[in-house]
Amino acid sequence: MPFVCGAIDGTLISIEAAKEKERDFVNRHGNHTINVTAVYDSKMRFQFVSANWPGSVSDARLLRKSSLFKWLEVEQYHPFPNTVLLGDSIYPALDWLILMQPSAPDDLSDFFRAHARIPQIIECTFGVLKNRWQCLKERLCIKEVIFASNIIKCCFALHNFILDTAENSEDDFEETDVEFPENDESDEIDESPQIADERG
Numbered sequence: 001m002p003f004v005c006g007a008i009d010g011t012l013i014s015i016e017a018a019k020e021k022e023r024d025f026v027n028r029h030g031n032h033t034i035n036v037t038a039v040y041d042s043k044m045r046f047q048f049v050s051a052n053w054p055g056s057v058s059d060a061r062l063l064r065k066s067s068l069f070k071w072l073e074v075e076q077y078h079p080f081p082n083t084v085l086l087g088d089s090i091y092p093a094l095d096w097l098i099l100m101q102p103s104a105p106d107d108l109s110d111f112f113r114a115h116a117r118i119p120q121i122i123e124c125t126f127g128v129l130k131n132r133w134q135c136l137k138e139r140l141c142i143k144e145v146i147f148a149s150n151i152i153k154c155c156f157a158l159h160n161f162i163l164d165t166a167e168n169s170e171d172d173f174e175e176t177d178v179e180f181p182e183n184d185e186s187d188e189i190d191e192s193p194q195i196a197d198e199r200g
Helices: 059-065 067-074 106-115 118-132 145-168
Strands: 004-014 033-040 046-054 084-087 097-099
Touching: 004 046, 004 059, 004 118, 033 059, 033 118, 033 145, 046 059, 046 067, 046 145, 059 067, 118 145
Parallel strands: 004 084, 084 097
Antiparallel strands: 004 033, 033 046
16 A cells, blocks of 8 residues: 555563563453564564563553654654554554544545455464464563563564565565664663663
């Protein structure tokens, strides 16, 4: 779809009960998790990953506290003019974030029908990631949340590396990636307010 640079969604990664602030990591299902938000493109390549927040934090709040929100909403950074992301109704409607609509005017019906397929693509993308790295699918047997966060981000990076390696082996393939700015320190798990006190 024109102007779309990716889709955004979250996934919960199970961990052992955290050593500190254990209750913060309990999600609505009663499991200890880290809430991960990611932006991915049409080739299942992740363009942005935040693995910084406990499982009790909502996806909408996580987005507003992320460096992604700072880049697109506050600093008005756009990889190209009229950049938009696709998301579902758990997120707030923003100029750069188009939400799925259960019903839409006839002149927009084709667009939203295409948009309605996004959840299946999201589940497929996260499914490929978790099937490749079984520790994300089952549970990270780690109580140190900063270490767990780093493992999660490494798995996402290795997922991209595998895709890039496969694509680069095709001599006639050319691709231009959408690039967001580098993550700053505020987007690291040991800087988030909920977990910062864990550092001794």
